[in-house]
Amino acid sequence: MSEIIRCRSKLAKYCEGMGLNLGFSGDPIAPTAITVHLPQSCACPDSHPQNLAGDAVRFHWLSDGSFDYVFSCHLLEDFPPSDTLNIVLELSRVLKPDGHLVLYLPDVQLYRAHCERTGKDYNPAHQNPELSLAWFEKEVVFNLDNLRVVHSDPLVEECSFEIVVQKVGYVRKKAAEAAQAGPPATELPQESAGSHRRGRCLKGRKTSLADIVRQCGNAVTDTPDYFYDQFLEENFNLFMPRIPTASVMLGRNVLDGAFRSWGLEFGCLKELVFSDPLYQEAERLVQGRTLIPRPKLANLYLLIRCFLPRLQHSNIIEFGSYRGGSAVFMGFVARSLGMSLQVCGLDTFSGMPQVDARIDLHGAGDFGDADIEEIREFVTRAGLNNVHFVSGLFQDAAEELLNRIGPIALAHIDCDIESAVRYAYNVVKPFMVPGGYIVFDDPLHGSCMGALQAVEDCVVRRDGLHAEQAYPHLVYRYPPLV
């Protein structure tokens, strides 16, 4: 079976207009694609001819900026890792600005394991044993600042991944810089901020800002992350003075907090997140089902995508799910990223319990229009077997649930009133993994003075915690970082 069958439904939408289908094997991604294969022609059926014969990675016969897309399916794994960057550079050269490079590739380690498991013959043409989505983002995309990831999926079928990058428009300038660049730098560069800001190069790779963060020992991980790295590079001047000093201060990571809060409030991060296809898909899924505004969804997205992978494997709990929107959002994102964690949402699903009218502006019975059966059906329809809802007062249901599901990496506390916020925080604390994230949705809202009082009393005064971020919601690390 042609591999294209496995990826067409998701990737064909990026292959519109005039484009190339490289490594063509008889079934083009789009009927109008210009099909290209090596001169020793492929076994193409008569129904669809091979249009061009040539080396798919040396396009001297094609002009710059000619195509809306270049598609290739199971091809780049047949080149040594050291060639991949320059091949992608060449492919992007022939793309128009905003054009898409659309790749469907094997995760070679998973493929090898699959062959061992099934007894299938391993394809000896594979030359890049490291190839995976993470490798491709780190070794290729990260080094080409004319490319922006618009879609990725680390695991398609049993052992493939897909990535779509868009050309952002200035490859010629960058290519010219690269051509002039010297040999790769191996140590921390002694260059000016300005030159470093331009420093991600194409061939002679220089140390990136994110690499410096890691080398200074301030990063919690050495796993590169697209958003994090891209953002630090974009905001070099703001963050550089802070990087050599310890980022972990008073139990929280100041740099991580600033990355998310400053980035979403003032920086380019909101554009990066809002234009991310996975974010968009998750947001669409819960449209009309959540009261959480976009910046808060974006922050939950960043926490799950960039930060939870740094913690010990554990789950997500939500106190206050109402119509299920935020829990489903988190579950969808986690599942799409291949994370095996579970998301559990608690609520009465019949409205607010008794409130303390001296401090809470919400009244008993508010949010009473949720329907737990309808929510569960929605979750089933969405195929999210990692999202579960438990109906009842937190005070009756939470402890038993927490004992059952075990450690928590992210607690989303969105229940508006003093007694519920206080209870939720106190009950979840013993279950948090080191450095876990406790997100309070509402204390900074005018209608939620009770929530603010609970945080002031328990989190700030009693436990002495310092927030890692206050925009778009309050985020604490617990147990605090050391």
Ligand SMILES: C[S@@+](CC[C@H](N)C(=O)[O-])C[C@H]1O[C@@H](n2cnc3c(N)ncnc32)[C@H](O)[C@@H]1O
């Ligand atoms: C603002 S809504 C949650 C919004 C939701 N996260 C979303 O995505 O739209 C707050 C919810 O907290 C729930 N709640 C408040 N106190 C509670 C308690 N003690 N036990 C159970 N649910 C509670 C209410 O029933 C209400 O549905």
